Amino acid sequence: MDITYLVVLVIALALFFDFTNGFHDTANAMATPIATGALKPKVAVALAAVLNLVGAFLSTEVAKTISGGLIKEGSGGVLISPEMIFAGLIGAIVWNMLTWLLGLPSSSSHALFGGLIGAALVGFGVGAIDGGVLLSKIILPALIAPFTAGLIAFVVTKLAYGLTRRYDKKPDGRSGFRYGQIFTSSLVALAHGTNDAQKTMGVITLTLVAVGMQDAGTGPQLWVVTVCALAIALGTYIGGWRIIKTLGRGLTEVKPAQGFAAEASTAATILASSHVGFALSTTQVASGSVIGSGLGRRGSEIRWGTVGRIGLGWLMTLPAAGAVGALAALVAQLGTVGVIADAVVGVGVILFIYLWSRRDEVGAHNAMSDVADSGHAVRITEPEKKVKRRDRVRQTAGSPGTETETGRQRGGGALPDSDATTTGDDK
């Protein structure tokens, strides 16, 4: 096959991967402010998209290390061919689409590494993979990231609620945390932009160097930086609403002070990890923060089933993307016919997953609530049994605590100051 066509194909796939990376990771920054209503869903994703676009132009350092490091890392000096990169990208994209369909936040970097490792396994055999590096650079950090972020989020959530807790039923002003959420989430989005778009820039540069269209050791060209920035920004704006739904309300119900604490922990952990030199996955840090903040707020529940599904997804990411990448590499070895077959099957799978997702579409309108609109018209009351007994006694002593009254006051939970029926929960 003419090498130019292959390069064009790889660049197109790399940009599509960048796009999936964008919508996969919108949730990391924006799930909690959307969940608490700090930002309107569309405004939140637009803000994240702009920050990702800006972030992508801010730095190309990571792209340089990736385009330099992958060649050495993948196969100990063996040059990775464009066919390998092509196969690896197919593995990464298919896994990203599948996890999006299932609404699982999973690391796009791990999917990319998995796909490339799978392709390298087929191309160069088991010897190409350094098991020790794999364990210390990818698997152990993946275990550590959520626990680190979770611990930090737990502590600062306790702190935030402790400092604003009032026992005299006067307004605690916790709805004021909504403003703070906007800033911490924006930091996470900007940090994401400076990192993630560069992975794709690195892959494209690596390909251009591999076929001799660019000198080795040079950074990504301006057009590469521009298209990668646009692709990730577009992906971010489209928004992975399924994943936003999972992070925003699937793990636990997020309140303003809790969301602020979670996003502050995410930003702090990511910035610390990128400056002290212990790389952690943004997705895993963000998920850990949400879980930790849920554990830190009194009266919140963690849906451990969802946590388990996400954890399983993380364990599966590397081998699954690797298996698809290996399969694609195997077919690609047939030559031009193989590459075309790969491309056709890959596009077919992507289309199939997209069409499948249309069966139960999740978008800005229903990511957080299927019934929010009807809630405006119908006053929803909570069952009486949810109110603890001592509160019911207090309620009947104080004011006529009809069921409607209870529901309305519980309904005011978004504004903590209308919280007359205390159930011991933090709002």
Add this chain to the structure above:
Amino acid sequence: MNTVTSAVTAGAVLAAAAAAGVGVDWVAFLSVLVWAMTAAIVVVGLYALGVRMLIRGGRVPVVAPAEFTDAITVLSPAEARKAERKAEKAARKNPLTAGQKRLARLTAYACFGLCAGAVLFGIYLIVPALHGA
């Protein structure tokens, strides 16, 4: 004694793992944990303190959600107004003198200012051109 022995054993295992090149750089990991924990505690602590001081100073923040994301927390405009009135009422009942209130408000603004500084420092860390990496 037992704990000391097991700690030593664990340390030996970790050292062996590190020597074999499969371990994690625990020093780097611990410094990430310490830095991140410190930064998060400072930012969240200051913001929470700011909110608390604002209330003490007679300004209760009432921020209605931009969009009603959950049927349980749906608020009508009338309910939001009611919440604001309640906040005003609580602010009027404040037992502090005018000077104390002003001091509390100034403390609150100082807290928020420091938080803004922390965000700017975050941007400084994110943008390589600023910290010269």
